[in-house]
Amino acid sequence: MNALLGQFLTEGRDLLAVADDSLLRLERDPADSGAVNELFRAFHTLKGGSALFDLPAFTALVHAGEDVLDAVRAGRTPATSDLADRLLAVTAQCARWMNALEAAGRLPADAADTSRTLAADLRGHAAGDADMAGTGLPDIDWLRELSAEERRSLGGATLTAVTYDPDPDCFFNGDDPLELCRSIPELRLLRIEPAGPWPPVAEIDPYRCVLRFRALSAAGADAVRAVFRSAPNDVRIITVRLPEAPDADGPPAVRLARAMLREQARILTLDGDAEEVAARRAAALRAAGAILAALGRHAERKALEAADAEPADALAARFMAYADAAPLRPGPDEGSPPAAARTQRRTLRVEPERIDRLMALLGELVTVKGALPRLARDAGDGNLGVGGTGDGGALAHGIKETAARLDAVTAELQHAVLTLRLVPLARIFEPLPRLIREASRRLGKQVELRLDGSETEADKDVLDTLGEPLLHLVRNALDHGIEDPERRRGLGKPETGTIGVSARQERDGIVVSVSDDGAGIDPAALRRKAVERGLAEAGAVAAMTDAEALRLVFLPGLSTAADVSDLSGRGVGMDAVASAVHAAGGRVEIDSAPGHGTTVRLLLPLTTMVTRVLVVEAADQLYGLPVASVTGMSRVPAADIRRVKHAESILFRGAVVPLFRLRRLLGMDDSAHLGRGDAAAVAVLDIGGQAAALAVDRVRERADVIVRPMAGVLSRLRAYRGTAVLADGRLLLVLDPRELL
Amino acid sequence: MPIRFEERKAVFDGDCTLEEAMTLAEWLETGPAAADLSACTGLHTALLQLLLAGGVRLDAPPADPFLARWVAPLLPTGR
Numbered sequence: 001m002n003a004l005l006g007q008f009l010t011e012g013r014d015l016l017a018v019a020d021d022s023l024l025r026l027e028r029d030p031a032d033s034g035a036v037n038e039l040f041r042a043f044h045t046l047k048g049g050s051a052l053f054d055l056p057a058f059t060a061l062v063h064a065g066e067d068v069l070d071a072v073r074a075g076r077t078p079a080t081s082d083l084a085d086r087l088l089a090v091t092a093q094c095a096r097w098m099n100a101l102e103a104a105g106r107l108p109a110d111a112a113d114t115s116r117t118l119a120a121d122l123r124g125h126a127a128g129d130a131d132m133a134g135t136g137l138p139d140i141d142w143l144r145e146l147s148a149e150e151r152r153s154l155g156g157a158t159l160t161a162v163t164y165d166p167d168p169d170c171f172f173n174g175d176d177p178l179e180l181c182r183s184i185p186e187l188r189l190l191r192i193e194p195a196g197p198w199p200p201v202a203e204i205d206p207y208r209c210v211l212r213f214r215a216l217s218a219a220g221a222d223a224v225r226a227v228f229r230s231a232p233n234d235v236r237i238i239t240v241r242l243p244e245a246p247d248a249d250g251p252p253a254v255r256l257a258r259a260m261l262r263e264q265a266r267i268l269t270l271d272g273d274a275e276e277v278a279a280r281r282a283a284a285l286r287a288a289g290a291i292l293a294a295l296g297r298h299a300e301r302k303a304l305e306a307a308d309a310e311p312a313d314a315l316a317a318r319f320m321a322y323a324d325a326a327p328l329r330p331g332p333d334e335g336s337p338p339a340a341a342r343t344q345r346r347t348l349r350v351e352p353e354r355i356d357r358l359m360a361l362l363g364e365l366v367t368v369k370g371a372l373p374r375l376a377r378d379a380g381d382g383n384l385g386v387g388g389t390g391d392g393g394a395l396a397h398g399i400k401e402t403a404a405r406l407d408a409v410t411a412e413l414q415h416a417v418l419t420l421r422l423v424p425l426a427r428i429f430e431p432l433p434r435l436i437r438e439a440s441r442r443l444g445k446q447v448e449l450r451l452d453g454s455e456t457e458a459d460k461d462v463l464d465t466l467g468e469p470l471l472h473l474v475r476n477a478l479d480h481g482i483e484d485p486e487r488r489r490g491l492g493k494p495e496t497g498t499i500g501v502s503a504r505q506e507r508d509g510i511v512v513s514v515s516d517d518g519a520g521i522d523p524a525a526l527r528r529k530a531v532e533r534g535l536a537e538a539g540a541v542a543a544m545t546d547a548e549a550l551r552l553v554f555l556p557g558l559s560t561a562a563d564v565s566d567l568s569g570r571g572v573g574m575d576a577v578a579s580a581v582h583a584a585g586g587r588v589e590i591d592s593a594p595g596h597g598t599t600v601r602l603l604l605p606l607t608t609m610v611t612r613v614l615v616v617e618a619a620d621q622l623y624g625l626p627v628a629s630v631t632g633m634s635r636v637p638a639a640d641i642r643r644v645k646h647a648e649s650i651l652f653r654g655a656v657v658p659l660f661r662l663r664r665l666l667g668m669d670d671s672a673h674l675g676r677g678d679a680a681a682v683a684v685l686d687i688g689g690q691a692a693a694l695a696v697d698r699v700r701e702r703a704d705v706i707v708r709p710m711a712g713v714l715s716r717l718r719a720y721r722g723t724a725v726l727a728d729g730r731l732l733l734v735l736d737p738r739e740l741l
Numbered sequence: 742m743p744i745r746f747e748e749r750k751a752v753f754d755g756d757c758t759l760e761e762a763m764t765l766a767e768w769l770e771t772g773p774a775a776a777d778l779s780a781c782t783g784l785h786t787a788l789l790q791l792l793l794a795g796g797v798r799l800d801a802p803p804a805d806p807f808l809a810r811w812v813a814p815l816l817p818t819g820r
Contacts, residue, residue, distance in 0.1 A: 166786075171759055171786070171787055176759070176785050176786050177786045178784060178785065178786040178789055178812075179783065179785070179786075181811075182807045187811075190810075190811040192789070192793075192811065192812065192815060194790075194793070194794075198793070198794045199794070201766070201769050201770060201791070201794050201795040202770050204766065204790075204791065204794050206762035206763055206765070206766040206787050206791060207759075207762065207787065209786055209787070209790070210790055210794075211786060211789065211790050211793075
């Protein structure tokens, strides 16, 4: 897939989300003109974007949508629930097409027919309601036929578009359309074209106007309208905002490359002593070479290598020239990802400020690095102190100072890189209102959705894993939680049920909760069903507290509703939710009161890159346990460990918890370790809802680490999530408790 | 005289109005033609559409900025 199409898909999906949101708002309040305008803009921009590619079916469909919305905007067509339905069908179709484009690079074969049917639906609707069938809606097709060059010079600006189809007899009224166009203030574009096919010159009637005019002006609509006072009926004047020319500065990768080249140029011209300057120069040359190589500009890279003796100013100018040169082509890795990548969004949008911050930090890093050659030379020369004390104090001081600066910069850099990946949760909240609307209609239920905390940010990868489970939980709440209106009335509840989805950030991660005020889950029914389906022993479920029994809902193969509905049954169940959340390093909590509702909380790490671990020790080796799965710590006297055959257990917060010994699990000698008088250090873990205690030699500090997955042969050791390096340089093996136990 | 007809060339001078349209149309019927717009400051729509319909070659581009920018590119140039 080319980068331009990728960008269209990313932005297109955002626009569809905006459109859906506005449609729902419009349906609630048909007088919401802000929603109409947003909706119109979304369709309009989609149309412009799709026109850059050869997608006539897509363009025609959104064009039809735009026309209808224009009629709504002008008050010619009322905004009804029925219209919203048709428009939602259009956005849903567009979303499907975008997925097809991403997977196959083209629209499905039936796209043209689908487009015609949906467009006819829309048009029929507009004509029927507006009682103005036949007048036809003004055509601004020509706007999307602008050439790439015209877009580049005009894109992003708010302009007044003039569609002028002069009356053929206008010459008799003294009108001269071309001269009228000459007086359009701030004319940016004028297209003169025949209104129909040219007749042979012998047959042409010189007194009939056969030309039409399309113009764009940077002046306001009123100023332009004044020009056409004499021909108000032949002209359509609207304010348009042309979409930013997509290739104005290249795709994001190219933009970043440009910024980096400019930054390298800046670094080249920084002041400093000769050593520092030389070090910076070498680094900048290497960096620029790498950037050019990544862009596939090998000829320029060669030229740069040949020019490495140039003075700094000349080099800097050369870098700037490379940065400004057009076209900058993205490297081959911008090419098509395999179709198997499915519908996951692979692009990440980053605010320019965050990139700027990275660039600034990179500059600082290079500056700090510049101090190292001098220190190395001092150490090599035996020049141990500037003051001649000869005890190495000054050198040591210099090294320490440099190390401290390096520390500060790398810490900031790490933070800056992590924040690059943070995305607001609004993205996964977007589909929910539409889901609720459609599903509640289908089920004949009345539901109000309350969204809270959509501005909370989380790592992109965490969000990607969270999307599906969240949809499922909301569907579940609607399907199995909220009761029919009659039933609710009978129970003395308000007829309209409430589903709340909220997100907030906590110290160790984010918490997303889905709650409803519906029927709740009956633990007794869960117990019964688990036994019926052979998922648990009768004795075991009887011994469970209600809270524990509720967690049975996460067992694969257990569905709580009496029958499977088309909405939330089949395939994915709560077990899929739980395993997706576990895969992202989080956990699930459930809380339910029969008759009053259910709350499911997903606790997720803020980022998958930095994991907070509890460092423990066993047989002189350090291990890390993800803090997300640790629910408690305790010291248990050896005498309090119960033994039944080989199985050990302890009492923790009033519950019996099985005990495992880390030494034994890892196949190490445990015999001499724990005497009878000692106390065992125990970490209590949450393993998919079950508590388990892990005996270790010693519990140490908590630490934020970057977990690197095991490579090569070691990757098959599933008990380990990966390795990490602690701040003091010691190696840590990070355990995966679920696989370990 | 705003339009001066030479051999196969029409030379437009100053503000050329609707009044010239019939003359131009008749002249165009007689064969392929070229236009010199260098001194043209105003071109009536009727004249423009005749030039376009007749496939008239542009011999000398207009000095007038509006015509040079938006009209001249519509006419074929060269031999």
